[in-house]
Amino acid sequence: xxxxxxxxxxxxxxxxxxxxxxxxxxWMFLTSIRPVREVTKKFYYPHANSTLDSYRxxxxxxxxxxxxxxxxxxxxxxxAFVIFIGMLGAYALARYKFKGKSQIMLVFLVTQxxxxxxxxxxxxxxxxxxxxxxxxxxxxxxxxxxxxxxATIMLRGFLQRIPPELxxxxxxxxCNR
Numbered sequence: 348x349x350x351x352x353x354x355x356x357x358x359x360x361x362x363x364x365x366x367x368x369x370x371x372x373x374w375m376f377l378t379s380i381r382p383v384r385e386v387t388k389k390f391y392y393p394h395a396n397s398t399l400d401s402y403r404x405x406x407x408x409x410x411x412x413x414x415x416x417x418x419x420x421x422x423x424x425x426x427a428f429v430i431f432i433g434m435l436g437a438y439a440l441a442r443y444k445f446k447g448k449s450q451i452m453l454v455f456l457v458t459q460x461x462x463x464x465x466x467x468x469x470x471x472x473x474x475x476x477x478x479x480x481x482x483x484x485x486x487x488x489x490x491x492x493x494x495x496x497x498a499t500i501m502l503r504g505f506l507q508r509i510p511p512e513l514x515x516x517x518x519x520x521x522c523n524r
Contacts, residue, residue, distance in 0.1 A: 421483055425490035432491070433498030440499065441506035442514065442524075452503075455496040463493060 378386060380397045405411045440448060470489065471480075479485040518524070 417483060421486050421490065424483075425487045425494070428487070428491045429494045429498045430502075432495050433502050436495070436499040437502035437506050440503045442511070452500070455500055458496050459500075 377393065379401050380393065380399060381388075382396050382398055382400075385396070440452065474480050474485050479488075514524075
């Protein structure tokens with residue numbers, strides 16, 4: 348009986364969570380297919396007046412496809428660079444013993460506490476001097492610069508949980524550091 352009650356409780360919680368998660372998406376979709384004159388009405392039931400004009404306008408009058416493409420380029424490039432650079436730094440901080448290791452971690456932690464708006468004016472001046480304003484490269488640099496400390500901290504914790512014996516076994520098998 349308790350197993351059935353436990354399953355029912357889990358199912359109920361999952362169903363409630365699903366409603367709270369899916370309903371806003373459903374509501375946004377319904378609002379997007381409404382005719383413009385009916386957007387401000389309280390309730391809307393899809394019917395024959397439903398239209399895809401909003402989507403046509405979005406793709407025909409605005410360069411929405413370009414915006415989506417640029418977002419993918421920036422997010423994938425920035426993510427790849429952040430993971431690559433963060434992994435290199437995290438490996439060094441997790442595996443090697445050297446002076447200043449704790450100070451480097453402290454600097455990484457402190458940089459995460461500083462609001463990004465503080466660097467906005469100097470960053471703008473720097474990007475204008477190197478002629479990178481309004482480019483995707485500048486956006487990628489900004490994202491990478493802001494996220495590398497966070498990625499390094501997170502990946503360091505992950506790498507510390509991997510036993511050092513695994514590195515030693517790899518060295519014996521012919522891998523290098």
